[in-house]
Amino acid sequence: MSALTLERLSVTLGGARVLDGFSADVEGGEWVALIGPNGAGKTTALRAVAGLLPYEGYVHVLEDDARGLARKHLARRVALVPQVPLIPGDITVRAYVLLGRTPHLGYLGSERRSDHRAVDAALDQLDLLPFSQRRLDTLSGGERQRATLARALAQDAPILLLDEPTAALDMGRQQQVLEIVDALRASRGLTVFSTMHDLTLAGQYADRLLLLDGGRLVAAGSAEEVLTRALITEHYGAEVDVVDTPGSGFVVVPVRRSS
Amino acid sequence: MRPAAARLWLPASVLFLVAALLAGVLVGPVHLGAVNVVRATFAHVFGLHSPLSGSDDAILWELRLPRVILAALVGGTLAVAGAAYQGVFRNPLADPYLLGAAAGAGLGATVVVAYAPASALTGDLLPIGAFVGASVAVVAAYMLGRSAGIAAGPGALVLAGVTIASFLTALQTFVQQQHVDTVQEVYSWLLGRLATSGWREVGIVLPYAVVAWALIIAHRRLLDVLSVGDDEAAALGVNVARVRLLVVAAATIATAAAVAVSGLIGFVGIIVPHTIRLLVGGSYRLLLPLSVIVGAGFLVFADVIARTVMSPAELPIGVVTAFFGAPFFAVVLRTSRRPA
Numbered sequence: 001m002s003a004l005t006l007e008r009l010s011v012t013l014g015g016a017r018v019l020d021g022f023s024a025d026v027e028g029g030e031w032v033a034l035i036g037p038n039g040a041g042k043t044t045a046l047r048a049v050a051g052l053l054p055y056e057g058y059v060h061v062l063e064d065d066a067r068g069l070a071r072k073h074l075a076r077r078v079a080l081v082p083q084v085p086l087i088p089g090d091i092t093v094r095a096y097v098l099l100g101r102t103p104h105l106g107y108l109g110s111e112r113r114s115d116h117r118a119v120d121a122a123l124d125q126l127d128l129l130p131f132s133q134r135r136l137d138t139l140s141g142g143e144r145q146r147a148t149l150a151r152a153l154a155q156d157a158p159i160l161l162l163d164e165p166t167a168a169l170d171m172g173r174q175q176q177v178l179e180i181v182d183a184l185r186a187s188r189g190l191t192v193f194s195t196m197h198d199l200t201l202a203g204q205y206a207d208r209l210l211l212l213d214g215g216r217l218v219a220a221g222s223a224e225e226v227l228t229r230a231l232i233t234e235h236y237g238a239e240v241d242v243v244d245t246p247g248s249g250f251v252v253v254p255v256r257r258s259s
Numbered sequence: 260m261r262p263a264a265a266r267l268w269l270p271a272s273v274l275f276l277v278a279a280l281l282a283g284v285l286v287g288p289v290h291l292g293a294v295n296v297v298r299a300t301f302a303h304v305f306g307l308h309s310p311l312s313g314s315d316d317a318i319l320w321e322l323r324l325p326r327v328i329l330a331a332l333v334g335g336t337l338a339v340a341g342a343a344y345q346g347v348f349r350n351p352l353a354d355p356y357l358l359g360a361a362a363g364a365g366l367g368a369t370v371v372v373a374y375a376p377a378s379a380l381t382g383d384l385l386p387i388g389a390f391v392g393a394s395v396a397v398v399a400a401y402m403l404g405r406s407a408g409i410a411a412g413p414g415a416l417v418l419a420g421v422t423i424a425s426f427l428t429a430l431q432t433f434v435q436q437q438h439v440d441t442v443q444e445v446y447s448w449l450l451g452r453l454a455t456s457g458w459r460e461v462g463i464v465l466p467y468a469v470v471a472w473a474l475i476i477a478h479r480r481l482l483d484v485l486s487v488g489d490d491e492a493a494a495l496g497v498n499v500a501r502v503r504l505l506v507v508a509a510a511t512i513a514t515a516a517a518v519a520v521s522g523l524i525g526f527v528g529i530i531v532p533h534t535i536r537l538l539v540g541g542s543y544r545l546l547l548p549l550s551v552i553v554g555a556g557f558l559v560f561a562d563v564i565a566r567t568v569m570s571p572a573e574l575p576i577g578v579v580t581a582f583f584g585a586p587f588f589a590v591v592l593r594t595s596r597r598p599a
Contacts, residue, residue: 047490050494051493051494052490052493052494070496071493071496071497071498072496073496074496075494075495075496076496078494079494080491080494082490082491082494085487085488085491086486086487086488086491087487088483088486088487088541089541090536090540090541090542091483091486091540091541091542092540092542095483095542095544096487099483099484099487099495100495102480102484102492102495102496102497103495103496105480107481108477108478108480108481110480111480135540155495
């Protein structure tokens with residue numbers, strides 16, 4: 001079953017067409033990465049799917065038109081982890097992860113035991129139980145990213161939207177976070193739709209890559225099909241070599257222009 | 260903060276409030292006695308015979324008790340309204356007067372003092388003028404902010420509040436200049452006062468305060484959700500604009516009612532929530548109920564100071580809340596652990 005279908009998705013922001021007739025299909029359990037240069041419309045696409053932007057065209061979530069879903073019901077199907085989450089420093093990790101249960105509660109309702117269990121499971125899965133009573137502003141960048149992921153997990157949505165999940169993390173933390181996402185995908189059967197700026201990591205972790213440029217889809221397929229020197233040079237304006245290394249897939253290496 | 264510590268803060272704050280209420284009814288030129296005061300209060304509530312003599316009983320029931328209860332209602336309202344405003348605007352400097360409530364109330368009160376014929380009626384009209392002024396100001400600010408694009412976040416609304424407040428303050432200054440004889444009365448009102456005539460003022464504030472407290476505290480979980488930002492709250496399925504409108508409306512109406520009977524008492528809406536935040540953490544689940552309780556106790560204590568330090572004269576309560584509140588807040592700010 002297709003988890004996410006975008007049909008001619010277009011978004012206009014401040015008079016500019018940021019996303020222009022973007023169509024894509026994401027199968028249940030698949031990890032699809034949106035790549036493309038800055039301003040290509042990757043984040044806009046995620047925000048439109050999460051229902052945060054007005055758009056033209058259609059978004060189908062688990063085969064239902066997203067426009068027909070109440071905000072709360074959409075949030076039960078789609079969890080968004082923004083690139084730079086606003087972190088309220090003075091609450092505990094547990095209180096923060098508990099916010100992920102919001103779409104499952106009535107307007108003025110409070111959490112039941114099942115909600116606390118979901119939070120415990122999310123904290124456990126991201127190794128955050130020892131941190132659960134720590135304040136968010138005492139955590140490192142990698143720990144915060146895990147807390148944000150835990151909040152999205154607690155949301156119990158089958159589709160996870162990740163906007164640059166590794167931005168501002170060091171190489172080790174990047175790998176750690178992506179491994180966690182991959183493990184969660186396996187253990188919970190999640191569908192992952194993410195933007196990624198690191199092409200090598202995108203090629204290593206995603207099943208398929210969608211290359212956006214100027215709001216349009218310009219290439220789609222496996223890492224082998226999309227991570228080519230010609231496509232990257234054309235759309236990123238970058239001089240690169242693509243090296244097919246056994247064991248680590250397609251490595252995109254910047255090449256310094258000869259002067 | 261551990262959950263065990265959280266469970267201790269609530270009873271501790273209730274203890275603080277009870278101590279404040281007792282101090283409020285016991286401190287004064289006439290000695291009443293703690294036991295008698297408690298028994299007489301119960302006697303009045305349950306329609307029994309009061310153990311106090313006629314005049315002592317009147318001092319308790321007609322003077323001290325209404326004033327103490329009024330201070331508690333106003334203090335709890337200003338504190339929880341301040342905490343609510345800080346939550347919906349994600350702005351630590353927000354206070355209940357942010358959207359022009361103070362300026363509107365000031366204009367309303369000044370107009371009444373200046374144009375209403377000097378009579379016993381002025382005393383009745385003043386709270387109405389202040390209440391109407393505060394409500395009109397906030398509604399105007401809300402409409403202006405909405406037209407400027409409330410979807411863009413809380414910034415537009417705050418700017419609209421500042422705009423409306425400056426405009427109304429200018430009007431108020433103009434009216435005051437035209438009627439110089441009103442300056443003293445208006446000024447004393449602006450500094451805040453808790454003078455009561457029996458239970459009338461309590462009756463004015465009570466319904467608004469209780470409804471607003473209940474409504475704001477009912478939103479405690481949603482205010483936590485708003486703390487992650489409008490976008491993420493929306494992605495969690497929350498209708499941010501509706502939460503903001505409901506909480507602001509509740510906080511504003513209660514503030515207007517409080518201002519109408521007590522004038523502009525500054526600082527409570529900032530200092531009380533922030534002190535609690537520093538001690539207990541920023542989750543609104545605990546912050547909002549504690550703000551009501553501690554705010555109530557704080558203003559009762561402030562009023563005790565206001566009417567005793569220069570007795571028989573009274574200090575304006577707004578001066579007391581700032582004079583004693585600011586140093587206390589400074590100490591809390593310095594001693595609380597703030598991770599960088």
